[in-house]
Structures are given as structure tokens and as C-alpha cells.
């Protein structure tokens with residue numbers, strides 16, 4: 001039987017999106033999911049799929065049927081010879097990593113949390129950092145899509161180029177992804193290092209940091225000259241027995257930062273000071289651990305986020321402009337700006353489509369006014385031809401998106417072919433894609 005909730009309220013992680021679907025449905029089998037799609041088509045209703053609800057944009061919002069694949073999880077098949085592992089699409093990334101680890105495998109790269117479902121993560125182009133690594137959807141070899149016609153379509157690297165480039169980042173607009181086959185690697189150990197630099201030192205070392213480390217990211221604290229650098233490099237497996245108890249996590253993950261954030265929310269004038277205190281208290285340390293335990297960290301402090309991918313050579317210029325803008329406009333913000341690198345790819349709606357990219361994420365503590373900051377920053381990102389992360393806040397319209405994504409029309413043509421009924425659309429998607 002389906003597990004169904006009627007007229008429930010649904011909220012995303014940051015509670016910036018609230019929806020009241022008529023039904024929230026959690027099919028327990030593929031057969032039930034197919035029956036649901038057919039039923040929806042017959043009744044002319046629309047349906048949105050949700051993963052872990054960790055997107056900041058109303059991608060999954062609907063007042064009709066919301067489907068969760070939480071019960072369709074785990075490993076479906078393993079091809080050891082070609083190192084391919086097929087997961088049911090509702091599997092959370094933390095379970096993907098755990099299940100792979102139990103079998104001696106790992107993913108080559110991950111983002112900074114592991115709560116997302118594998119289908120949700122790939123559908124918005126979720127990424128980690130490392131200029132030699134592409135975003136997570138690039139680890140997909142094959143996926144199975146349930147289309148609006150109620151049919152299962154296998155889309156793979158070798159089967160059909162156009163569908164493959166369209167489907168890996170497709171925001172749930174082409175159909176419901178039911179299985180994902182990932183290319184995996186043998187499990188490995190990462191050595192993590194957290195340390196503080198001045199912003200100018202960071203700029204001077206930017207190219208070296210990017211080239212010399214497997215993965216590098218840094219956090220710049222607004223209204224300060226301080227960055228926190230976090231690097232990850234492969235290490236000998238024997239080192240994995242080293243404890244990581246001396247490793248402090250980045251500022252955004254610790255409890256003190258929550259208290260400081262509350263202070264900033266209650267008295268926005270203290271935001272600058274809070275950013276300075278946080279920069280002063282940047283945790284430093286080193287640790288060895290299995291790869292999946294190094295990438296992801298819990299996020300204790302809730303926020304809203306905007307993130308843009310600009311051509312990688314513009315990292316420094318964008319941060320300098322953000323700094324100037326904040327100095328001039330004196331905006332109340334204490335959350336650090338997160339800076340990462342991602343290798344270019346060929347996925348049509350990927351923010352790093354055909355260009356190596358610098359991803360720059362700005363955050364505002366939940367409950368604090370964000371429009372002033374996000375609007376001003378977005379202007380800077382756009383000046384550098386930035387493309388927005390689909391799961392994070394942006395204000396772009398179809399005409400702007402079309403300029404940024406040269407394959408937009410090709411993507412929309414495949415969408416019309418696979419879902420001529422608009423079964424998988426909501427008002428937000430109709431609006432930003434002019435459908």
C-alpha cells in the first residue's frame with residue numbers, strides 16, 4: 001500500500017518554501033509508483049517529486065501531489081568488473097556512502113553535507129570542490145526514468161547522448177528518476193587540513209592551492225581580512241587509524257556559531273562584530289579519515305543560500321567586489337562566503353557547462369533579512385556571467401537563463417517530448433522556463 005498523507009504541510013530544510021499538497025505519497029514499490037503516475041495522468045493532476053527537501057528554491061513545491069521515494073532506497077545491482085553500482089533513487093547520500101564503504105568502494109567526490117537523496121542531488125547539479133573533479137551528476141553512468149507516459153526509459157552514457165546530457169540535471173522535469181547507476185572508485189583515505197590565512201595571502205596562493213590540493217575550499221568572513229582554508233588530499237590507508245578528535249570543524253558547523261547567529265538576528269547591528277569574532281575563532285586542525293567521513297559535516301545552524309558558478313579565473317575579482325559592496329552598503333551579514341572549484345562538464349543545465357568554475361555561495365542566517373544582500377551580490381555574479389545553482393536562491397527569468405544556458409531550448413524540446421502533458425511541472429518551473 002502507498003503511504004499517503006492528505007492535506008499536509010510540506011516545508012523545505014530552511015523553511016523558506018512552504019506548500020500544501022493535496023497528497024504526499026510514499027510508494028513502497030516501483031509498481032505503486034507507476035500506478036500513481038498513470039492515475040495522475042488520467043485525473044489530469046500534476047505531480048512533483050521531492051528528495052530530502054534540501055533545495056532553497058520552490059522546485060518541489062506543489063498544491064497537488066508530492067511524491068517521495070524514501071521507501072525506494074538501497075542498492076539494486078553491482079557490477080564489480082566495471083565498478084558500477086545501481087541505487088534506488090530515494091537513497092540518501094549518507095546511505096550511498098555507507099553502503100559503498102561496506103563493499104570497499106567510495107564516490108570520487110561529494111559536497112559538504114550528505115543528507116540529500118541521490119536523485120535530488122544530481123537533479124540540481126550538486127557539487128563538491130576540486131578543480132579536477134566534476135559535479136556529482138557526472139558520476140552517473142546510467143539512470144532509469146519513469147516518464148509521464150508511465151514507461152521506464154533507460155538513459156546512459158552509451159545509449160543516447162542527447163537524453164543523457166538533458167536528464168542528469170533536469171530538476172524533476174523530464175520524469176521521475178527511479179534508479180541511478182554510479183561509477184565508483186576503491187575506498188580511500190583523505191587527510192584534511194583546516195587553517196587560517198589573510199584574504200590577500202589567500203589571493204596570492206589561490207592558483208597554487210587549487211592546483212596542489214585534491215580538494216580545496218575556503219570561507220571568507222565578511223568585514224574581515226580572514227579566510228579559513230580547508231584542503232583534502234589522499235593519504236595512506238594506515239593513517240586512517242589516526243583519530244580526528246583534534247580536528248575542529250568549520251565555523252558554520254559549531255554550536256557557538258549558533259549562539260552568535262541568534263545575537264546577530266536579534267540585533268542585526270552586531271552582525272559585523274559577529275563575523276569578526278567568528279573569523280578570530282576559526283578552528284584549525286588536521287585529521288585523517290575515510291573519504292566520505294571527511295567531505296560531509298552536519299549543519300547545525302540553519303540559513304538560506306544563493307550560489308553562483310562563474311568562470312574559475314574570476315574567483316578573486318568576485319570576492320573583491322563582494323567586499324567593496326558590503327563596505328559601501330553596510331549590510332547585516334555574519335555568515336562566511338563559501339568558495340569552491342569545480343571542473344567543467346557537458347551536461348546541458350549544469351552551472352559548470354563547458355567551463356571550469358568557481359562556485360561562490362553566500363548565506364544569510366534563517367530569519368534575517370536577505371534580499372538586500374542577495375540582490376546586490378547577484379548583480380556582481382551576473383556581471384561575471386555567473387550561472388545560478390538550481391537548488392539555491394536566485395531571481396533569474398527565462399530570458400536571462402536562456403542567455404546563460406546555450407542548450408536551454410534543446411533541453412525544453414526533450415521535456416516537451418517526454419512530458420507533453422506538463423504532468424511534472426509546477427508554477428515556479430512554468431514561470432522560470434516560460435512553459
Ligand SMILES: Cc1cc2nc3c(=O)[nH]c(=O)nc-3n(C[C@H](O)[C@H](O)[C@H](O)COP(=O)(O)OP(=O)(O)OC[C@H]3O[C@@H](n4cnc5c(N)ncnc54)[C@H](O)[C@@H]3O)c2cc1C
Nearest residue numbers: 051052053054055111112117120123126127171172177391
Ligand atoms: C545545508 C545544505 C548544504 C548543501 N550543500 C551543498 C553542497 O555542498 N553542494 C551543492 O551543490 N549543493 C548543496 N546544497 C544544495 C542541495 O544539494 C541541492 O539543493 C539538492 O538538490 C538537494 O537534494 P534533495 O535530495 O534534498 O532534493 P530536493 O531538494 O528534494 O529536490 C531537488 C530537485 O530534485 C528533484 N528530484 C528529487 N528526487 C527526484 C527523482 N527521484 N526524480 C526526479 N527528480 C527528482 C526535485 O523535483 C527537485 O527538482 C546544500 C543544501 C543544504 C540545505
